[in-house]
Amino acid sequence: MSEYQYYEFTAVDRPLTARERAELRALSTRADITATSFVNTYEWGNFKGDPQRMMERYFDAHLYLTNWGTRQLMLRLPKRVLDPAVAADYCVGDGASAWTAGQHIIIHLHREDEEGVDEFDIGGDGLLASIIPARAALAAGDLRLLYLGWLRCLQSEELSDDEPEPPVPAGLGTLDASLTAIADFLCVDPDLLAAAAAGSAPATAEEPSRAQLRTWVTGLAARDKDKILTDLITGSDNHVRSGLLRRYRDEQPATTPAAPATRRTAGEILAAAAEIRVERQRREAQQREQDRVRRERSAAAARQRHLDALAADQPGAWQQIHDLIAAKKPRDYDAAVQLLTDLGDLAERDHATAPFRQRLAELRTAHARKPSLLERLDLAALDE
Known part of the structure; x- marks a missing residue:
């Protein structure tokens, strides 16, 4: 089987300058480089660039995929929209880590196929585009992406059984398309995700109404409005909308009961996932048996009709x-x-x-x- 490595980088918050594109070209003569992207596929050899340094200097999102089971995702955000201390609650191992670089924080999600059970059947084209919307949601305060990273650490056996889980974001049971793409890309165990979702409150409305936002904006201080308008006009802040939505949600009174003070442990979540798996497998086995009986009955009935026609x-x-x-x-x-x-x-x-x-x-x-x-x-x- 030939080797396959796929590298893709995307600049979201600002385009690359001509000088930056030239610097990137020095790293690879065969990559497809535009003002917002760097894409390269290897079937032999290796990329000589450093993806972490490239993320620190040029890009806001990166995806790496190989046919031997390595899968990596990096997302870069300004520290003012994602507090590194918040990220540290979830990024606790090789499966999910984070570091700061200047005014940014970079989230690194990682998965290895250590058991060698992967059946490679996907290419990298289009994957990062399906994932990038989750970055904006994270900037707006949706922490489900970070929790998926914590689950990846748990699934990779990087946590002790008595490790407490981080704060559980709402809506784990109803992931949107971009978060589903991340869970699939990282091969998060669906049974583990279901166990985690049992401790998650239902998702709140995705977007506040125009009337709700108007009422909230009316109550903002004049200096806040001046700053918002200045940022919008100058384009100096590409996360104005995400930051405002996060601030709006943070200032709303709680509409759902508070989560229990006692957090589950990693071991308890793993045990719950094991129970879900056993029950799922029982239902699947029951369904397979029902399907088998149905097929046999259908085949037997068809056989009898055939014999009836033959008897005539x-x-x-x-x-x-x-x-x-x-x-x-x-x-x-x-x-x-x-x-x-x-x-x-x-x-x-x-x-x-x-x-x-x-x-x-x-x-x-x-x-x-x-x-x-x-x-x-x-x-x-x-x-x-």
Whole structure:
């Protein structure tokens, strides 16, 4: 199997300058480089650039995929929209880590196929585009992405059983398309995610209404409004909208009961996932058995209808058998034996095996000099 490595970087908050593109070109002569992206695929050799340094200097999102099971995702955000202390609650191992670089924080989510069970069936094209919307949601205060990273650490056995889980964001049971893409890309165990979601409050409305926002904006201090307008006009802050939505939500009174003070431990979540898995497998096995019984009943009913039709014209069926044998072709021999098998089943159903065997013996005698036909009859075991 040939080697496959896929690198993709995307600049979201600002385009790359001509100088920056030239610097990136020095790292790879064959990459596709635009003002907002860097994409390269390797089927031999390795990329000589450092993805972490590239994220610190140029890009806001990065995806790396190989056909031996390595999957990496990095997202860069300004520290003013994602507090590093908040990220530290969730980024606790190799599966999810974070570091700061200047005014940014970079989240690194990582998965390795250490068991060698991956069946490589995906390419990298389009994956990062499906994931990037989760970055804006994280900037707006949706911490589900970070929790998925914590689950990746838990699934990779990086946490002790008594490790407490971080604050559980609402809506884990109803991931949107971008978060689902991340969970799939990191191969997060669906049973583990279901166990985690059991401790998550229902998702609140995705967007406040225009009237709600108008009321809230009216109450802002004049200096806050001045800053917001200045940032919008100058374009100096690409996260104005995300920051305002996060601030709006933070200032709303709680509409759902507070989460229990006692957090679950990693071991408790793993145990709950194991119970969910056992129950899911039981339901799946039950469904497979029901499907098997349904298929067998359907096949049996179809078989009976076929035998009923055959019973209506048995002389015609015997004549067809003689005609097929007379053609002296392997394919026609096979068709003749299949028709004989059907007549044998019909005879057994109607308790008329003796006449059938008598006619079969006569047929064998009549064609005793056709070894190919006789061999097929022997394999069909129609005399038994």
